[in-house]
Amino acid sequence: MGSSIALAIRRTAHTRQNFSPPDPPNDRLFEFQSRHPPTADTCDGCPAEWEVKRRVREDKTPQPHYGIIASGNAVIKDGETRERLREAIGALCFEMEAAGLMQDFPYIVIRGICDYADSHKDKQWQGYAALAAASYTKELLRRNPWILV
Template sequence: MPCPPRETFQIGWICALPIEAAAAKEMLDENFGLLDAQDLSDSNIYTLGRIGKHHVVIACLPGGQCGITSATTVATNMIRTFSKSLRIGLMVGVGGGIPSAAHDIRLGDVVISCPKNTCGGVVQYDMGKVEVGGEFHRTGSLNSPPRGLLTAINLMRAAELTDDPHYPKYLLKAIGRNARTRKNFVRPQQDRLFKLEHYHYGTASTCDGCLAEWEETRSERETSDPQPHYGIIASGNAVIKDGFTREQLRLDTGALCFEMEAAGLMMDFPCIAIRGVCDYADTHKNKQWQGYAALVAASYAKELLGYVPISSVLQENLMVDICDM
């Protein structure tokens, strides 16, 4: 099929890591390849494709440049090149899970940013001011996701009460496509959550040397399918790699997940953040679950788009107009 005109692409999908971009491309029903012509000041590289009835443009952050500022630059360039069509955004990738008694978050689950109380769904945990006595106070607020995406999420959540979701099937199909996808996206066997006081043993890249008695006791799940969690995602420029810090930020923000890009998008790039849980943001953090978690997030995003009517997308303002405002 020939590539549709640039003005056809209304949904922007941003990733931070190459593994996340690869997972996104696995979700395309049609891949139209790379965009040949774009704004001369735009340094992004775009993959164009179709998911169901939607035409989607995928962009990845430059290598080694994760974080809020890089995400803002990629989004700004995308809006400039697709100024006549872009209306809705997705920030899809991996994040550090924040398990608690109220939220049984495990590796391979997916966290979706949704408004709660006065928070629009994403909180920038490192934006604020230090007041008298050295106490840090968060300031400012970030926009909520587009109304059409929030409505689609509620439809999807309602469907899950009576029917099996489709994203686990998308996940398994992508994993089994060939030897490379099996190698890079297969689900790891071990999911170990360690007690806060037990730090990672030595400098090893795996937790093989970490003792079993250090682990939290958790009940066995009925299924190995990834479970969705809806609520606040904490975003900031710092990598969280300490269990006590994770717990303190959970108490402060109520967040279910940490990541490093969404806060750079929410004001001018109306989007929802979808994060596959690849670690627990502690000293035991490693990359073993990264591929599977990235594919989980992409699979969820694909199903979510199936609940978004074209008419709902057209009701959203063009992103370029939001920037002008």
């Protein structure tokens, strides 16, 4: 999957601009109770002490999450709400586009994660997340053509 993402990003200037991953320092996870200043457009001014300390990832390629994905009809932009849901149902991922489909037909949700469902939400990872999901979907269908049956 990682090589197909890299290949797609290199394809054109448009894909490099819209689908490249932001620099690692822009992947900031904040303590769930920290609130983004309402007048700030970016997290540049959010204190470093609000950040959750994490070890540096050895593998920078996107990793599939096989587990509970909460599906709802509203965007979550609150760390405390995210933590309550995580504790109650064990969901590590939240999405809203597929909500309600399960009643109509069986489906698989393949999403690229682009934020931490808190008040620090921004759009800088959306393009890369969409590309990662598309790449994973393409690979899944290539290896398992019976899924389309």
